[in-house]
Amino acid sequence: MLFMVEMTVNVPHGVDQTTFQQEVATEKARAEELQRAGTWRHLWRVAGQYANVSIFDVESPGALHELLIGLPLYKYMDVKVTALCRHPSSIHTNDQ
Amino acid sequence: MLFMVEMTVNVPHGVDQTTFQQEVATEKARAEELQRAGTWRHLWRVAGQYANVSIFDVESPGALHELLIGLPLYKYMDVKVTALCRHPSSIHTNDQ
Amino acid sequence: MLFMVEMTVNVPHGVDQTTFQQEVATEKARAEELQRAGTWRHLWRVAGQYANVSIFDVESPGALHELLIGLPLYKYMDVKVTALCRHPSSIHTNDQ
Amino acid sequence: MLFMVEMTVNVPHGVDQTTFQQEVATEKARAEELQRAGTWRHLWRVAGQYANVSIFDVESPGALHELLIGLPLYKYMDVKVTALCRHPSSIHTNDQ
Amino acid sequence: MLFMVEMTVNVPHGVDQTTFQQEVATEKARAEELQRAGTWRHLWRVAGQYANVSIFDVESPGALHELLIGLPLYKYMDVKVTALCRHPSSIHTNDQ
């Protein structure tokens, strides 16, 4: 099932830059892995923001939760979750 | 270029139902046509709401505006537009 | 899976009272039926409000959406949906 | 009587991790104890958030207050309390 | 137990004045009766608003709900309910 997740990253003033850059790199690797697996179906940058709009295809809200709290940058994020479903006018069979 | 558009339909109390159902049918036909053309790239229903989350692929903000105000239900909609761009961690070449 | 749904009913000034009372009665019958089926797992009144807090156990966001838009009073409702999952400190096996 | 309590945990940047993990463990033990006693009737995680939705069955607002401020993580929480009561369409005798 | 209730009255444009004035008179009589009974413990006007701040002393959230929805002007009101309890610095024995 599909969920839209909007993530905004708030980096605290004074965070250790070496640690943070390692977290960013690990986050990127994890995001690529989850996209290849088809779980993180779409990932867009919001223009002008340190934020993204994502579409996840997961088995349950619980699976989504485990995935999100496992992200290295999760501790800096504001996260908004919206449950999606098939639109009656959609022509795409995989848009569920 | 990509824009996320969130549309919420507020049907006024006392609207003429025959006219409204015709507008709904025309809207559905128009949405299907724009999806087939690749302009209305994604269309999801927000669970529990008379609302959708859409991704449009258009040539300019002006083209998006013309498209949206031409929708038969536009006059009942609250519309929120968010400009998207390629995320550095995206693996999808067509997510721009 | 579980969703919290918060419904607030806004009755328009000037609604026909006979029709409205029939809709209220149908809504009540439908709510009781869905509770007996285990789908509408909990239903509480918010003190002082024409509003409820509900917990639904459904197969998907799409199933939740169909159920909600089928309620007779849906057209008067503001609806807020929150996806829930099992809490690591929960001791209740059916709280998923 | 029943209250819905929505708790969101905001962990300050730079909190001592050893102390915090002890507080988390104590909170878990306390939550389990209160659930076994029937006071903390339901406990769900909000998907994607360090937050929960809880239903408490207490004797008074004062008893609820004492219980909440005694939680080890209370000092990091935003708390929202909503008084609930029996819904006229509820079929569950213990939903008060 | 005590609840603060903040009521704001929104009179729809075009309401029938004769009916409305009768509702106002009935509301006043009911408010006086509930004050004499000790249930509606305090009732203040918010300066400049068609609104009040009230303190109710009731047996349960359910009793509060029945009382409020029975008020003749309830259908025009926005209502906010806040559960109160004894403050550790209070010197008044009846402030619970």
Add this chain to the structure above:
Amino acid sequence: MLFMVEMTVNVPHGVDQTTFQQEVATEKARAEELQRAGTWRHLWRVAGQYANVSIFDVESPGALHELLIGLPLYKYMDVKVTALCRHPSSIHTNDQ
């Protein structure tokens, strides 16, 4: 004249606990003194919050201001002031 004052205490992370507890004790003594004087007419805890709802009976907005900024915990507070007046349906002669 009467003012409702809603105070919410936000204790900064890392505040010195010895100093803070002394401030809490001084605040309690001051609150009791002002209640005995009839100035701080009511003081209730908001259930679940480090917050109170208070009714003050003072000679002027200026007197209220001096009183509030003199409270030891004022520097940690969010404060909301609402001017009250006699409600036409009040039966209490001292509710002004």
Add this chain to the structure above:
Amino acid sequence: MLFMVEMTVNVPHGVDQTTFQQEVATEKARAEELQRAGTWRHLWRVAGQYANVSIFDVESPGALHELLIGLPLYKYMDVKVTALCRHPSSIHTNDQ
């Protein structure tokens, strides 16, 4: 004592224009009378809005309330009241 009152006038669509213009004229006469009396101390238009910022000098919140609800346009207004007092850096003796 001084209160800042911010009034915004929302004229309902379909109001009878003759009646409304009479109410506007009566409001203007009343505002001029109260200014001459020194009660309505200042009256400014908010640029671009059907709204004003006013400073009232009244004996009590109750006197302010009676004055405001007696204005002919009060039924169309959103009103915000803020209690003011003397600023320690003010050099104006009549700014109280």
Add this chain to the structure above:
Amino acid sequence: MLFMVEMTVNVPHGVDQTTFQQEVATEKARAEELQRAGTWRHLWRVAGQYANVSIFDVESPGALHELLIGLPLYKYMDVKVTALCRHPSSIHTNDQ
């Protein structure tokens, strides 16, 4: 021309008190000077808040900006600016 400026001072936890008190004293001297010059036409304290409501009479928005950013406490302030103009019902010739 006239502008209403609402300033709220947020003193950061842990600010150096000696420096801060000097800034407060300089601010007071500057406010008195600008009042004597007729530029800072009114200055009121908001009851219960570390905040003021001010009316400035300046030659342009740019002159207002220079004046405000030059205030010693500006760096701690939230500032809201509202452009005012003459009200058609004003009887005061200098209320512009």
Add this chain to the structure above:
Amino acid sequence: MLFMVEMTVNVPHGVDQTTFQQEVATEKARAEELQRAGTWRHLWRVAGQYANVSIFDVESPGALHELLIGLPLYKYMDVKVTALCRHPSSIHTNDQ
């Protein structure tokens, strides 16, 4: 001097279309005239909204107010006014 004005047009359900289209035409003529005069310096459509972002160059807030309330569609508008001034990094001499 420059003001940013953000106008959002809310057309009431049931407005007479003939009258409304005449008002739209008159508004367009007036907007063009004011642009030619240099008063309405910029006028952009907000993509997806019945709204615009405008920059006005006027002599005073009062002149801006007269101009705005004289627009034929003003009665349907939400208007937000922001006073602008020269930015220290601007290279445009006419951006004031």
Add this chain to the structure above:
Amino acid sequence: MLFMVEMTVNVPHGVDQTTFQQEVATEKARAEELQRAGTWRHLWRVAGQYANVSIFDVESPGALHELLIGLPLYKYMDVKVTALCRHPSSIHTNDQ
């Protein structure tokens, strides 16, 4: 294409002033360069705020994003992006 960008700079308490002033100087140089290139088409200060209103003329949302995150003060900014397009009443050919 045109985007309105509203930037508000929030300087953290305790930032190193030497580093910050260097960032401000680099920002100014970069803003001037982008204005000369025609990309940063307009730049206004919001009166009374450490904030600006800007109009950018860029090739895509992605180009805008790269430009904004490259600004030296970006890490302190709240940024709001609004996609603009040609207004049907605009007389300026370059307002797109």
